[in-house]
Amino acid sequence: MRKSEDTKNRIIQSAIKLISQNGYAATTTAQIAKDAGISEATLFKYFKDKENLLHKVVSVALTQILGSVVLSPLKENIEKNKDLKVSEFLRSIINERLEMLDKNIDLFKIVLIEIQYNDSLKNEVIKNMVPKTCEAKGLIERILIRKGNISKEMAKGISRMMIGTLLTFLFQKYILGIETTSDEIKEEIENVLNVIKKSIGEE
Amino acid sequence: MRKSEDTKNRIIQSAIKLISQNGYAATTTAQIAKDAGISEATLFKYFKDKENLLHKVVSVALTQILGSVVLSPLKENIEKNKDLKVSEFLRSIINERLEMLDKNIDLFKIVLIEIQYNDSLKNEVIKNMVPKTCEAKGLIERILIRKGNISKEMAKGISRMMIGTLLTFLFQKYILGIETTSDEIKEEIENVLNVIKKSIGEE
Amino acid sequence: MRKSEDTKNRIIQSAIKLISQNGYAATTTAQIAKDAGISEATLFKYFKDKENLLHKVVSVALTQILGSVVLSPLKENIEKNKDLKVSEFLRSIINERLEMLDKNIDLFKIVLIEIQYNDSLKNEVIKNMVPKTCEAKGLIERILIRKGNISKEMAKGISRMMIGTLLTFLFQKYILGIETTSDEIKEEIENVLNVIKKSIGEE
Amino acid sequence: MRKSEDTKNRIIQSAIKLISQNGYAATTTAQIAKDAGISEATLFKYFKDKENLLHKVVSVALTQILGSVVLSPLKENIEKNKDLKVSEFLRSIINERLEMLDKNIDLFKIVLIEIQYNDSLKNEVIKNMVPKTCEAKGLIERILIRKGNISKEMAKGISRMMIGTLLTFLFQKYILGIETTSDEIKEEIENVLNVIKKSIGEE
DNA sequence: GATGAATGAGGGTTCATTCAT
DNA sequence: TATGAATGAACCCTCATTCAT
CATH class of the missing domain: 1.10.357 (Tetracycline Repressor; domain 2)
Incomplete structure (x- = not known):
């Protein structure tokens, strides 16, 4: 739970960083996952899409x-x-x-x-x-x-x-x-x- | 020449319309070409990329x-x-x-x-x-x-x-x-x- | 790991076969992927380009x-x-x-x-x-x-x-x-x- | 006739030059036409394909x-x-x-x-x-x-x-x-x- | 005879997403 | 829970080729 919540937050923080830099459309889920230190598959476990x-x-x-x-x-x-x-x-x-x-x-x-x-x-x-x-x-x-x-x-x-x-x-x-x-x-x-x-x- | 200039302008106008609606990254060259009434190939004759x-x-x-x-x-x-x-x-x-x-x-x-x-x-x-x-x-x-x-x-x-x-x-x-x-x-x-x-x- | 290495080798073998037959420029990545029994997307996971x-x-x-x-x-x-x-x-x-x-x-x-x-x-x-x-x-x-x-x-x-x-x-x-x-x-x-x-x- | 024959030869010479440099598959008709100083359309008047x-x-x-x-x-x-x-x-x-x-x-x-x-x-x-x-x-x-x-x-x-x-x-x-x-x-x-x-x- | 303009088909490449493990 | 492996769909772009002028 703690860990899980933490991962989710890391994803969000990475998304904020990258989307503010490049825009939503130009930011890839791969970039976000990499920046958050997780796999893309995991990202989609936390967010439907x-x-x-x-x-x-x-x-x-x-x-x-x-x-x-x-x-x-x-x-x-x-x-x-x-x-x-x-x-x-x-x-x-x-x-x-x-x-x-x-x-x-x-x-x-x-x-x-x-x-x-x-x-x-x-x-x-x-x-x-x-x-x-x-x-x-x-x-x-x-x-x-x-x-x-x-x-x-x-x-x-x-x-x-x-x-x-x-x-x-x-x-x-x-x-x-x-x-x-x-x-x-x-x-x-x-x-x-x-x-x-x-x-x-x-x- | 007349025709060519016209096509170029139509492309630009379509691009303006679509990019202002969806943003550059989310606008596809296919959309622009379609809106301008030409093929994608033609678009790339007029604009390098x-x-x-x-x-x-x-x-x-x-x-x-x-x-x-x-x-x-x-x-x-x-x-x-x-x-x-x-x-x-x-x-x-x-x-x-x-x-x-x-x-x-x-x-x-x-x-x-x-x-x-x-x-x-x-x-x-x-x-x-x-x-x-x-x-x-x-x-x-x-x-x-x-x-x-x-x-x-x-x-x-x-x-x-x-x-x-x-x-x-x-x-x-x-x-x-x-x-x-x-x-x-x-x-x-x-x-x-x-x-x-x-x-x-x-x- | 095993599987991954195997896929990579299959791609290379297919590439060798097709490039030797048709030359590099005339060989498409689609052909190679098909011959290797994988999708093109997968090919590009293994080789940058x-x-x-x-x-x-x-x-x-x-x-x-x-x-x-x-x-x-x-x-x-x-x-x-x-x-x-x-x-x-x-x-x-x-x-x-x-x-x-x-x-x-x-x-x-x-x-x-x-x-x-x-x-x-x-x-x-x-x-x-x-x-x-x-x-x-x-x-x-x-x-x-x-x-x-x-x-x-x-x-x-x-x-x-x-x-x-x-x-x-x-x-x-x-x-x-x-x-x-x-x-x-x-x-x-x-x-x-x-x-x-x-x-x-x-x- | 003289002119026509001449154009045809220029195309062939350009083709020889470019194909020997880059290979047939990687040489485009556009390159050949440009090198020969003619339009692509003209090239196809002289050669069926x-x-x-x-x-x-x-x-x-x-x-x-x-x-x-x-x-x-x-x-x-x-x-x-x-x-x-x-x-x-x-x-x-x-x-x-x-x-x-x-x-x-x-x-x-x-x-x-x-x-x-x-x-x-x-x-x-x-x-x-x-x-x-x-x-x-x-x-x-x-x-x-x-x-x-x-x-x-x-x-x-x-x-x-x-x-x-x-x-x-x-x-x-x-x-x-x-x-x-x-x-x-x-x-x-x-x-x-x-x-x-x-x-x-x-x- | 020559070309400007156009394009269908296809090429390499990327992406969000899935799934077995 | 986490991920390695895979992919369909779509993207940007190029090419040989056509046709009206």
């Missing part, structure tokens, strides 16, 4: 991204920093989110790419990802509003900008693969925060 | 995205609207860009996904895409600055927000495939523009 | 021709007959060599023909074949010299004639495929031996 | 080898040198034959290799080559006998040795591709002639 393994991989990715890794630290962070100035609150969120992206980029890539080609996967992902993300977004907006002087519409605009900023970095660094120094990143974050600060009259 | 066809597809995509489709209308739009109020100027740009995204989403998807797995493709894309995008970004920033009362840093923050907003829509609609009514989209744009307007004291 | 199989075939051929089959019996024969008269010594060698040719003609043909089109094969063959052949040639020459009254040059001429005689039969029977009765062969051998006998003043 | 072209190539090769190139110079040479000493007569023949081999090795290779795989080709070749070769062999033998003191059997042995010597060089230089200096060749020829000289008591 390749598609089944992909679903498991995505499911694991979703769990990790949404459940333990993504939202908990975000909520923690939000809670911990909710008494800061708005700009500092937002900065801490962005930085924490960037770190999280960095740690989970393989999983993100797999999920984002493979749902393009697989509707059942897409539905599964949407069903899990959207409400959780909206929840987090709402949480941030409520805090912004509570901090005073910020209308609901402004809060929505600001939270959307935060998402946009994160996506821009995701795009730049992980999709296009452009090397960016952490100084450059900091500067760009400050530029965005500047606009927001001005808009809410902070300082 | 499958990889070669992918490069041609990406090259066409880049040309179309960057050259005629992406930048020209953007510059035209910028030129035409540079005398509007800042918020109206930005709104017109976003709307025009959203339309452009909609028209070229297949090409975008192919390029963005396939460069994950193909370094020579990635280099080609980066070399072409980055400078042109920076150019457009710079153009917008200069106009913002010239319109008065906006610092260079603010302009940078704002242009980055514009990109972030576009990427958010790209992500939401085309990656996650979430249906969004145009009213919802408009509302969200207004929320973002609102923040920007506030930040530059417009009105 | 068709070229690899050819190399194995040639390697087997070389081993068989040079190692166990060619030189050992020759040396044995030389040893056994070194006390005969020169003409009888040479006759026994020629006859033994002709038998050997007959048994291994398929392997010879493959090696001799395929090295025309494949440099790496040619190098491999040369490296193995030339020294061993020179060794055998040298052995014969030393015995001839030791038998008295034969100069080094004469010995070289005679050994060369032996090779020439063998090649003539190879050419006649196996290249041109001309049927020759064993009486005709014997007669021709005697004619050549006659010349040699005269030249060394035997009898 | 690829096999047909091979037959024409072999036929040309045979004509050239046997008719004009091979036997005429040999007969000429025999006639011219029939009054020399036996050893000198044989030396001149060998040298002339070696030169001829060198000039026509491409044709020889094609013929010798392709008849292994094609019975109709083999029959054609045998029918033409054997009688002519026997004729030349007989001619030489008659001259040897006429020169005195050489029995019919000795003459046969000697002529066979000549063929063997030539085949040895053919084998060494053109099949195995072993580089040999002309000095080495001369020495080996002398060794063989030495034996013959001794056998007929020359000098």
Whole structure:
């Protein structure tokens, strides 16, 4: 049981590694088995077929991204920093989110790419990802509003900008693969925060 | 000659369609040939191998995205609207860009996904895409600055927000495939523009 | 293990048979697989590609021709007959060599023909074949010299004639495929031996 | 007509060149057409199919080898040198034959290799080559006998040795591709002639 | 007479999957 | 449970050959 569970996990980890590198269609079960240190026959003892393994991989990715890794630290962070100035609150969120992206980029890539080609996967992902993300977004907006002087519409605009900023970095660094120094990143974050600060009259 | 050029184009169009639907690795040359109404043998008369066809597809995509489709209308739009109020100027740009995204989403998807797995493709894309995008970004920033009362840093923050907003829509609609009514989209744009307007004291 | 080795050998034997019949380029992996009673997929589990199989075939051929089959019996024969008269010594060698040719003609043909089109094969063959052949040639020459009254040059001429005689039969029977009765062969051998006998003043 | 005949010859020459380099099965009609500077379609206007072209190539090769190139110079040479000493007569023949081999090795290779795989080709070749070769062999033998003191059997042995010597060089230089200096060749020829000289008591 | 364009048939090769052990 | 051995189906690609122009 222990051993069995362990083998299964090794297969999944190998699949994550290889699929994120080469894509699902270009990753062979032979590669995965070899990387996991087992035979192909064994792989098919654990997973009915390749598609089944992909679903498991995505499911694991979703769990990790949404459940333990993504939202908990975000909520923690939000809670911990909710008494800061708005700009500092937002900065801490962005930085924490960037770190999280960095740690989970393989999983993100797999999920984002493979749902393009697989509707059942897409539905599964949407069903899990959207409400959780909206929840987090709402949480941030409520805090912004509570901090005073910020209308609901402004809060929505600001939270959307935060998402946009994160996506821009995701795009730049992980999709296009452009090397960016952490100084450059900091500067760009400050530029965005500047606009927001001005808009809410902070300082 | 006429005929030959036509066949070649049909192959490329079929490839674009199928690769954007299923990904490069999962698209077979047989599918492409069938869709183009020719034999596989003919396909390989026009393209040395499958990889070669992918490069041609990406090259066409880049040309179309960057050259005629992406930048020209953007510059035209910028030129035409540079005398509007800042918020109206930005709104017109976003709307025009959203339309452009909609028209070229297949090409975008192919390029963005396939460069994950193909370094020579990635280099080609980066070399072409980055400078042109920076150019457009710079153009917008200069106009913002010239319109008065906006610092260079603010302009940078704002242009980055514009990109972030576009990427958010790209992500939401085309990656996650979430249906969004145009009213919802408009509302969200207004929320973002609102923040920007506030930040530059417009009105 | 047993089974696996067996399958591999069956593939090689089928390859030898078919390549010697039709040549490497005209022999398909499908034919080989069918002849070996396995699927093509299995063939490619045992040999990386068709070229690899050819190399194995040639390697087997070389081993068989040079190692166990060619030189050992020759040396044995030389040893056994070194006390005969020169003409009888040479006759026994020629006859033994002709038998050997007959048994291994398929392997010879493959090696001799395929090295025309494949440099790496040619190098491999040369490296193995030339020294061993020179060794055998040298052995014969030393015995001839030791038998008295034969100069080094004469010995070289005679050994060369032996090779020439063998090649003539190879050419006649196996290249041109001309049927020759064993009486005709014997007669021709005697004619050549006659010349040699005269030249060394035997009898 | 002139032009047409010319094109046909260019095709044949290209075929000879390429088939001798790569073998019939591995030579494509596309390669031949390209080398001949024409389109593949044109090639098939001149030759019903690829096999047909091979037959024409072999036929040309045979004509050239046997008719004009091979036997005429040999007969000429025999006639011219029939009054020399036996050893000198044989030396001149060998040298002339070696030169001829060198000039026509491409044709020889094609013929010798392709008849292994094609019975109709083999029959054609045998029918033409054997009688002519026997004729030349007989001619030489008659001259040897006429020169005195050489029995019919000795003459046969000697002529066979000549063929063997030539085949040895053919084998060494053109099949195995072993580089040999002309000095080495001369020495080996002398060794063989030495034996013959001794056998007929020359000098 | 020459060729650009096209292709059916087949070649080598890979892949996910099965099954006896 | 784990795997060595095997494979049908499909993949990318090539080839000799045809035909309208």
